[in-house]
Amino acid sequence: MIFKRISILSMSLMVSACVSSGNDDVLKSAIEPDINTSSASNGQVTEVSSLEVASVPEKRPHLRETSRIAFASEERAVSQVQAVEPVLASKPRKKKTYLINGLASSVESIGYGFTNLSKKIPNSTLHNYASFVESSTLIRSKVTREIKAAYKNNPDIEINLIGISFGANIVTWIAQDLNRKDIPINYLATLEGPAMARIYENVRLADNFSCTGLNCFRTSSKLSWGNKKTEFSAFKIKAGHIALANHSTVHERILSQINKPKAPAEPAQYVAR
DSSP: OHHHHHHHHHHHHHHHHHHHHTOHHHHHHHHSOOHHHHHHHHTOOOOOOHHHHHHSOOOOOOOOOOOOOOOTTSOOOGGGOOOOOOOOOOOOOOEEEEEEOOTTTTSHHHHHHHHHHHHTSTTEEEEOOSSHHIIIIIIHHHHHHHHHHHHHHOTTOEEEEEEETHHHHHHHHHHHHHHHTTOOEEEEEEESOSSOOOBOTTEEEEEEEEEOSTTOOOOOOOBOTTOOSSEEEEEEESSOTTGGGGOHHHHHHHHHHHTOOOOOOOOOOOOOO
8 A cells, every 4th residue: 555655645746846947748658658668578579560561462371282082083193093903814724634443443333433523624535444454554555555645745734534443553553654754643542442443642642441341452652762752641541342432521532632722933043053
């Protein structure tokens, strides 16, 4: 309260001094604050005349540029189109399958299993016969000649050999003959063969099927010494000797192996000399 009275008294004395001196400017400056000083201290823009306003460039708010969205209906620029490598269709596999049945397979009640299997395999040839002389001479030589001719005409052909009982012996002998000529065999299946030859490296895939019945030989084919290339598997099926040829598991396995894709060839390695 005391300070307030002192301020009022000081102001009165100042006004009186200005009036007595007749200085209006001093009085005005004492009462009105300096616009320029006040503006500078407060950080505000100094008032300008209408002419000066016209010369000030208009300032527009800065808008952040956003990336343009391309719609499916818009045509892309040629420079933006990336080259797409064409997908090459895989080369069709040409196959030829030979099925050689067992002794007395010319009798329908005995050779029916391979008859049904051959109907499931495209481009297959079935050989039924009555005696082992017919199978070991005529059929063996005929199939061997046909395979050699087919391979000479098309080295990419895939040969499949399937045999049961005495026919299993025959297909292993044929595969052995073809090995001497460096002719590859895609798949070799043997079922209950009593006297089969060993399997050599010219065979890519090989399966042996044996059965558990009283009339079964329960034998298995074997790889030749040092053969580490052939993919070999052996199966024991609960069935009889004749019924084995018509077993669903055997059919499914054989069809799967015939159509099994080949592993991609390894690229040749360059050896500096």
